[in-house]
Amino acid sequence: xxxxxxxxxxxxxxxxxxxxxxxxxxxxxxxxxxxxxxxxxxxxxxxxxxxxxxxxxxxxxxxxxxxxxxxxxxxxxxxxxxxxxxxxxxxxxxxxxxxxxxxxxxxxxxxxxxxxxxxxxxxxxxxxxxxxxxxxxxxxxxxxxxxxxxxxxxxxxxxxxxxxxxxxxxxxxxxxxxxxxxxxxxxxxxxxxxxxxxxxxxxxxxxxxxxxxxxxxxxxxxxxxxxxxxxxxxxxxxxxxxxxxxxxxxxxxxxxxxxxxxxx
Numbered sequence: 001x002x003x004x005x006x007x008x009x010x011x012x013x014x015x016x017x018x019x020x021x022x023x024x025x026x027x028x029x030x031x032x033x034x035x036x037x038x039x040x041x042x043x044x045x046x047x048x049x050x051x052x053x054x055x056x057x058x059x060x061x062x063x064x065x066x067x068x069x070x071x072x073x074x075x076x077x078x079x080x081x082x083x084x085x086x087x088x089x090x091x092x093x094x095x096x097x098x099x100x101x102x103x104x105x106x107x108x109x110x111x112x113x114x115x116x117x118x119x120x121x122x123x124x125x126x127x128x129x130x131x132x133x134x135x136x137x138x139x140x141x142x143x144x145x146x147x148x149x150x151x152x153x154x155x156x157x158x159x160x161x162x163x164x165x166x167x168x169x170x171x172x173x174x175x176x177x178x179x180x181x182x183x184x185x186x187x188x189x190x191x192x193x194x195x196x197x198x199x200x201x202x203x204x205x206x207x208x209x210x211x212x213x214x215x216x217x218x219x220x221x222x223x224x225x226x227x228x229x230x231x232x233x234x235x236x237x238x239x240x241x242x243x244x245x246x247x248x249x250x251x252x253x254x255x256x257x258x259x260x261x262x263x264x
Contacts, residue, residue: 030056030065037072046080067097071106078113086113104152107144108161114141115164135175142168173203177211189219210239 033056040049053069053076060066074089090110094103114137145161145168152158176199183192196212196219203209213236220229 030060030063033059034065034069037069041072041076041079044079046076049076050080050085067093067100067102070096071102074106074109078109078116083113104148104155104157107148107151108155108157111141111144111148111161111164114138114144115168135172138168138172138175142172169203170206170208173199173206173208176203177208177215180212180215184215184219187222189223192216192219210236213239 033052037049037052037056040046040052050073053073056069057066057073070089070093074086074093077083077086077089087110090106090113093100093106097103100106142165145165148155148161149158149165176195180192180195180199183189183195193216196215199206199208199212213232216232217229217236220226220232
């Protein structure tokens with residue numbers, strides 16, 4: 001009998017210990033969780049805000065606050081420099097709420113996430129030109145802004161999105177010029193011509209078209225293809241005639257500066 005009583009007491013003690021070590025669930029109503037999360041965002045405590053909003057989403061997935069919570073999760077992750085989490089939340093929002101009146105903001109936010117991922121903290125610290133980085137996030141940013149402008153032309157975010165799109169076009173064209181110049185220096189003349197020609201086709205209204213033409217002139221010259229060299233030179237001359245100054249690739253690269261830092 002004593003052995004049975006001892007075993008019972010031991011089981012009871014273990015059960016109580018397990019219960020005390022199990023974290024309590026946050027059983028507050030959705031509006032209280034949301035209000036506290038908003039307060040944390042105001043205090044710039046984004047990590048805590050995300051946890052509160054995720055709790056709200058898991059406990060009230062179909063409530064009136066669920067849609068707003070997911071949008072705030074995307075924003076808070078963006079603000080705490082978690083681009084992957086921000087984009088994931090934004091994509092979930094687009095899939096779950098395709099008719100939301102806030103959809104234009106989500107596309108704008110997606111564009112900002114990738115835009116600032118290229119022109120963010122580490123670029124400011126290192127002085128690195130975004131044109132020298134992997135252009136994929138630049139293209140992703142442009143695509144999001146383009147979707148916004150195309151689908152929601154009357155959105156309050158369109159004007160800013162268009163300005164950023166122009167920046168992205170210039171940066172992408174500079175990225176291709178940087179690659180073409182590298183090929184030219186390495187003696188990969190066909191690759192240099194192809195990349196320069198890509199600038200002419202995809203970014204015909206940027207100032208990098210003249211750099212592209214000059215790269216092609218130098219590459220044709222190195223290859224001994226005089227006819228194409230002369231034809232390209234004539235086109236280049238027509239493009240620079242209004243300025244009265246004939247730039248060189250060396251000058252173009254040396255004088256490029258950090259014009260992109262204006263957007264920081």
